[in-house]
Amino acid sequence: MSNMILSEQEQIRRNSLDELRKLGINPYPAAEYKTNVFAQDILENYTPEKNNFQDVCLAGRIMSRRIMGNASFAELMDSSGRIQIYFRRDDICPGEDKTMYNTVFKHLLDIGDIIGIKGFVFKTQMGETTVHVKEFTVLSKSIRPLPVVKEKDGILFDAVTDPEMRYRQRYVDLIVNPHVRDVFRKRTRIIQSMRELFNSRGYLEVETPILQPIPGGASARPFITHHNSLDIPLYLRIANELYLKRLIVGGFEGVYEFAKDFRNEGMDRIHNPEFTVMEIYIAFKDYNWMMTFTEEIISKVAMDIQGKTEIVFEDKVINLNPPFKRISMLDSIKENTGLVIASMNEEELRNVCKKLGIANDQTMGKGKLVDAIFSEKCEHTLIQPTFIIDYPTETSPLTKMHRSKPGLTERFELFINCKEIANAYSELNDPVDQMERFQDQLRLSEKGDDEAMFIDSDFVRALEYGMPPTSGMGMGIDRLTMLITNQPSIQDVLLFPQMKPETQKSKVESQKEEYLALGVPEEWIEPLKSLGFTTVSKLRETEKSGKLANDLNGYNKKNKLGLTGLSPEAVQKWLI
RNA sequence: CGGCCCGUAGCUCAGCUGGCAGAGCAGCUGACUCUUAAUCAGCGGGUCGAGGGUUCGAGUCCCUCCGGGCCGACCA
Numbered sequence: 001m002s003n004m005i006l007s008e009q010e011q012i013r014r015n016s017l018d019e020l021r022k023l024g025i026n027p028y029p030a031a032e033y034k035t036n037v038f039a040q041d042i043l044e045n046y047t048p049e050k051n052n053f054q055d056v057c058l059a060g061r062i063m064s065r066r067i068m069g070n071a072s073f074a075e076l077m078d079s080s081g082r083i084q085i086y087f088r089r090d091d092i093c094p095g096e097d098k099t100m101y102n103t104v105f106k107h108l109l110d111i112g113d114i115i116g117i118k119g120f121v122f123k124t125q126m127g128e129t130t131v132h133v134k135e136f137t138v139l140s141k142s143i144r145p146l147p148v149v150k151e152k153d154g155i156l157f158d159a160v161t162d163p164e165m166r167y168r169q170r171y172v173d174l175i176v177n178p179h180v181r182d183v184f185r186k187r188t189r190i191i192q193s194m195r196e197l198f199n200s201r202g203y204l205e206v207e208t209p210i211l212q213p214i215p216g217g218a219s220a221r222p223f224i225t226h227h228n229s230l231d232i233p234l235y236l237r238i239a240n241e242l243y244l245k246r247l248i249v250g251g252f253e254g255v256y257e258f259a260k261d262f263r264n265e266g267m268d269r270i271h272n273p274e275f276t277v278m279e280i281y282i283a284f285k286d287y288n289w290m291m292t293f294t295e296e297i298i299s300k301v302a303m304d305i306q307g308k309t310e311i312v313f314e315d316k317v318i319n320l321n322p323p324f325k326r327i328s329m330l331d332s333i334k335e336n337t338g339l340v341i342a343s344m345n346e347e348e349l350r351n352v353c354k355k356l357g358i359a360n361d362q363t364m365g366k367g368k369l370v371d372a373i374f375s376e377k378c379e380h381t382l383i384q385p386t387f388i389i390d391y392p393t394e395t396s397p398l399t400k401m402h403r404s405k406p407g408l409t410e411r412f413e414l415f416i417n418c419k420e421i422a423n424a425y426s427e428l429n430d431p432v433d434q435m436e437r438f439q440d441q442l443r444l445s446e447k448g449d450d451e452a453m454f455i456d457s458d459f460v461r462a463l464e465y466g467m468p469p470t471s472g473m474g475m476g477i478d479r480l481t482m483l484i485t486n487q488p489s490i491q492d493v494l495l496f497p498q499m500k501p502e503t504q505k506s507k508v509e510s511q512k513e514e515y516l517a518l519g520v521p522e523e524w525i526e527p528l529k530s531l532g533f534t535t536v537s538k539l540r541e542t543e544k545s546g547k548l549a550n551d552l553n554g555y556n557k558k559n560k561l562g563l564t565g566l567s568p569e570a571v572q573k574w575l576i
Numbered sequence: 577c578g579g580c581c582c583g584u585a586g587c588u589c590a591g592c593u594g595g596c597a598g599a600g601c602a603g604c605u606g607a608c609u610c611u612u613a614a615u616c617a618g619c620g621g622g623u624c625g626a627g628g629g630u631u632c633g634a635g636u637c638c639c640u641c642c643g644g645g646c647c648g649a650c651c652a
């Protein structure tokens with residue numbers, strides 16, 4: 001702590017902290033501060049005619065100050081927004097003692113500090129609704145300067161846009177970029193909107209294990225961890241599907257979970273190692289029913305959050321009004337390539353891939369090849385919401401065989417803006433078939449597919465007791481939020497996106513005695529440290545004693561330390 | 577993993593073919609009792625991401641590394 005190098009502004013704020021305490025003001029008081037209004041209520045509802053809000057109390061952060069001698073304006077930001085506040089010396093300090101205004105407000109408070117105010121609302125000559133402060137309380141002193149963002153006619157000046165700062169220090173982003181708070185409020189409302197719908201249908205919100213002995217329900221590489229007292233490996237879940245279906249076996253009509261899943265894979269604009277998925281399973285339904293339900297969910301969310309089903313994403317207008325287009329995967333490939341691949345074998349598909357310039361290798365089976373063709377040739381066309389239906393069996397090991405199309409399964413994925421938003425099946429409930437599919441996965445795994453599914457024999461055991469015909473659907477909440485809130489990157493809809501750790505500069509410094517032992521005069525130790533020689537080993541590594549002597553003498557002169565100059569020879573002796 | 581770009585004061589950013597590190601905001605001192613990107617006068621503030629190299633001299637050129645962004649690869 002004492003060794004921390006503080007900027008000038010941080011030092012000044014820490015001094016202010018001490019000064020406040022000397023005046024008997026606790027900069028971090030414990031007591032509840034009872035407010036009776038939010039900034040937004042005042043801004044929306046105050047009128048001079050009504051003369052309302054004449055005894056208000058609110059609390060928030062000082063975001064700007066304009067001091068004009070014995071009167072000042074400032075902006076206070078609470079959770080609802082910003083409001084201008086007005087201080088007048090003789091109102092703050094009615095008696096002889098003007099300390100609270102002259103010293104505390106003008107000198108010891110800063111932008112970023114959190115205060116509570118009591119006063120009345122009025123309109124200034126410029127017409128701005130303002131709280132005239134009669135009394136203020138320091139609630140929390142800020143000792144780190146906040147980026148100052150100014151705004152005029154909706155244009156921001158010096159806005160914090162650096163992604164690294166925004167994501168690493170999300171708290172700063174939230175303070176200075178109000179629209180960011182709005183995105184996260186909307187994220188929560190999206191989840192609430194869906195939850196309302198599910199609860200109104202009587203479906204049960206449940207929680208299932210995040211630490212799983214077998215990471216099932218999806219094709220992905222898991223994170224692995226270890227349980228000490230059981231002495232077994234455990235995996236962070238890649239999906240919760242198999243647990244939710246066990247609950248349908250258990251007799252619930254419908255179950256759903258908003259779940260964090262974890263996948264140990266690359267990160268980019270649309271992938272974060274941990275992400276949120278809503279999965280829902282409903283007994284006695286099939287994937288056709290689920291498509292209609294998915295349309296209902298999406299359009300309700302759009303209405304609840306944006307008030308309309310037509311949304312704008314970047315330069316595109318997307319219409320979320322049902323019904324959405326439904327097309328089979330094979331028909332979509334036909335539409336986009338003109339190729340009919342339905343009856344092709346693995347070798348023929350591989351040739352198609354080669355012809356189309358699609359990367360493929362021997363570990364890829366028929367299903368993966370079809371999937372690769374689809375991804376390459378079709379996905380980018382799916383801007384308006386589209387259900388792609390009837391997937392190859394091989395890549396859908398938990399899905400019921402198609403009731404009429406051999407080799408295919410009753411599965412759909414919903415694409416919006418070329419991204420997969422939802423994935424759903426008529427769930428496979430034939431335990432014998434399920435066991436065979438798991439064994440197929442095992443063979444793929446042996447072929448080198450490192451994301452083929454593990455066999456979960458307890459899940460098969462559950463199916464053996466009998467699971468009703470069921471349809472299940474998973475929806476990527478992060479991607480849905482990106483879409484609804486028009487955010488280009490997943491990091492913009494995650495409060496704390498994963499980042500590489502910041503490298504902490506080592507704060508290790510050598511002691512005074514170590515410098516003295518080298519023959520460095522005591523008065524030159526601080527200049528040495530200031531020039532970056534914070535340890536004696538750094539000093540020893542220096543080879544240019546002449547340059548060092550020169551730098552030290554320069555530092556002496558620049559900072560007017562008045563020390564006697566050093567000769568290169570004297571410095572040379574330290575380094576031996 | 578590969579290509580391109582970025583990292584300079586608390587914040588936003590200049591800094592040309594290498595030649596004394598700059599501006600605005602913020603801060604400090606002062607003036608100003610309805611201002612609003614307040615204004616006016618003055619002042620301070622830098623390990624130029626880190627390390628190495630070339631050079632009389634590096635923010636600038638070269639190499640390595642760290643962090644970030646975009647695109648691609650891999651991947652849902």
